[in-house]
Amino acid sequence: MKFEDLRGILQYVPQFRERIFIIAFDGAVMRLPNFPSLLQDIAVLQSLSIQIALVFGARLQIQEMAAARGVKLSNDDGMGRTDQATLDISADAISRLTSELVADLTALELRVAVPNALAVHPAGVIDGVDFEHTGRIERVDERALMAMLRDGMIPVLPPLGYDSRGNTLRLNSDEIAVDVALELEAAKVIFVAEKGLFDSEETRIAQFSVADAREMLKRKDHGLDVSLLSKLRHGALACSEGVPRVHIVDGNLDEVLLAEVFSNEGVGTMIHADDYQQIRKAKSSDIPALLTMMRQSVEDAALAPRTKEQMQKMTGDFFVLELDGHAVGTVALHTYEMPDKTKAGELACLFVRRAHKNKGHGRKLVAYAEEIARQRGCAQVFLLSTQAFRFFEEKMGFVETSPEALPAVRREQYDKSGRNPRVLVKKL
Numbered sequence: 001m002k003f004e005d006l007r008g009i010l011q012y013v014p015q016f017r018e019r020i021f022i023i024a025f026d027g028a029v030m031r032l033p034n035f036p037s038l039l040q041d042i043a044v045l046q047s048l049s050i051q052i053a054l055v056f057g058a059r060l061q062i063q064e065m066a067a068a069r070g071v072k073l074s075n076d077d078g079m080g081r082t083d084q085a086t087l088d089i090s091a092d093a094i095s096r097l098t099s100e101l102v103a104d105l106t107a108l109e110l111r112v113a114v115p116n117a118l119a120v121h122p123a124g125v126i127d128g129v130d131f132e133h134t135g136r137i138e139r140v141d142e143r144a145l146m147a148m149l150r151d152g153m154i155p156v157l158p159p160l161g162y163d164s165r166g167n168t169l170r171l172n173s174d175e176i177a178v179d180v181a182l183e184l185e186a187a188k189v190i191f192v193a194e195k196g197l198f199d200s201e202e203t204r205i206a207q208f209s210v211a212d213a214r215e216m217l218k219r220k221d222h223g224l225d226v227s228l229l230s231k232l233r234h235g236a237l238a239c240s241e242g243v244p245r246v247h248i249v250d251g252n253l254d255e256v257l258l259a260e261v262f263s264n265e266g267v268g269t270m271i272h273a274d275d276y277q278q279i280r281k282a283k284s285s286d287i288p289a290l291l292t293m294m295r296q297s298v299e300d301a302a303l304a305p306r307t308k309e310q311m312q313k314m315t316g317d318f319f320v321l322e323l324d325g326h327a328v329g330t331v332a333l334h335t336y337e338m339p340d341k342t343k344a345g346e347l348a349c350l351f352v353r354r355a356h357k358n359k360g361h362g363r364k365l366v367a368y369a370e371e372i373a374r375q376r377g378c379a380q381v382f383l384l385s386t387q388a389f390r391f392f393e394e395k396m397g398f399v400e401t402s403p404e405a406l407p408a409v410r411r412e413q414y415d416k417s418g419r420n421p422r423v424l425v426k427k428l
């Protein structure tokens with residue numbers, strides 16, 4: 001691992017220290033060869049002072065036990081009707097899973113407890129159907145859970161609850177994750193599923209706003225199985241109610257939890273309530289970071305060198321692309337008056353961090369600078385480029401022009417610099 005990567009990872013640690021993550025996995029995930037590595041990830045997160053509560057589902061194990069006993073299930077995910085036979089099987093399968101999980105976590109020297117932290121009531125009659133032993137969460141015992149978390153203990157929450165009359169009720173694990181996250185004001189819910197979320201072209205869906213997630217849920221051709229559908233629905237709900245980030249990750253991937261939490265781009269799908277990716281005006285406090293970020297491109301002669309003082313004078317012309325609060329790219333727009341009194345914008349200092357290239361950020365920054373130019377009344381945008389002229393021509397519709405087309409002051413600097421860049425222009 002490079003030190004640069006380590007720095008990238010460590011930047012997240014203070015942000016998450018003492019914050020709560022709810023990690024919820026499907027019963028099927030507990031069968032994956034990768035499951036021990038997932039538990040090790042949990043141990044690493046906890047060692048970084050992230051407080052973790054675990055939630056798990058048991059659909060696969062309930063289905064298997066029902067098949068072995070020849071029982072027909074009334075429902076297998078805790079959302080539909082749970083008859084007595086289904087409850088009996090669910091209680092057995094969930095008890096076994098609980099004890100396996102506690103044993104596995106204990107073997108990693110993690111302190112765990114299975115609290116009775118959910119007050120539930122029967123779901124009742126829905127659309128004329130009595131849901132019998134299916135429960136809904138009435139209250140989460142925040143005090144009990146917080147006491148455990150503060151004490152460095154991991155609460156494990158099985159998908160069963162007990163009502164005030166002493167009845168056992170079957171719950172849905174995704175619902176538990178959301179309710180607990182909201183009650184504990186968790187920073188994240190991470191759903192670990194058997195697979196990840198992909199679009200129709202088999203490309204990973206890296207992020208969803210709540211609105212996007214809801215849009216997908218409305219579509220008839222979403223192609224999602226029942227488990228992902230439930231995670232997307234509950235994820236959107238959690239975000240809209242105040243959980244800042246919900247992640248859906250594929251439990252088959254190595255170190256999936258660490259990769260998702262400690263990288264800007266992640267490896268799964270993130271649902272976010274706010275604008276997690278934004279382009280904003282640069283502040284003078286950004287300048288040292290921007291200079292460090294651009295150093296390599298200046299050394300490679302892709303960017304013209306700039307001093308701190310030059311950048312400070314023109315801070316208002318610089319814009320920063322932020323992912324999760326970290327600067328990953330920049331662009332500047334300087335405005336000039338042309339001899340015919342029209343205005344022209346110069347797009348400069350376009351840069352995207354190496355680790356974030358080829359994700360559309362460069363195009364987004366150029367489009368943003370063009371929009372700023374329009375707002376500032378520019379009729380055209382020009383730029384000087386030594387190594388990225390093809391990018392501007394092929395991806396952004398710029399055309400090459402001669403240095404004579406530059407405003408006089410820029411022409412003078414162009415002649416003096418000796419960098420010999422190409423000059424490109426785009427009419428707005």
Ligand SMILES: CC(C)(COP(=O)(O)OP(=O)(O)OC[C@H]1O[C@@H](n2cnc3c(N)ncnc32)[C@H](O)[C@@H]1OP(=O)(O)O)[C@@H](O)C(=O)NCCC(=O)NCCS
Pocket residue numbers: 297302303348349350351352353356357358359360361362363364383384385386387388389390391395
């Ligand atoms: C040029 C730069 C900003 C592009 O950023 P990015 O976030 O990777 O760009 P996008 O993801 O929007 O676009 C990537 C596409 O542009 C292409 N591309 C990137 N740099 C290119 C270049 N120098 N020449 C030709 N094509 C290029 C990629 O191959 C990719 O093509 P594809 O979509 O067909 O696969 C980035 O590579 C960079 O910071 N370069 C170093 C600094 C620099 O040269 N800045 C320009 C100063 S004028």
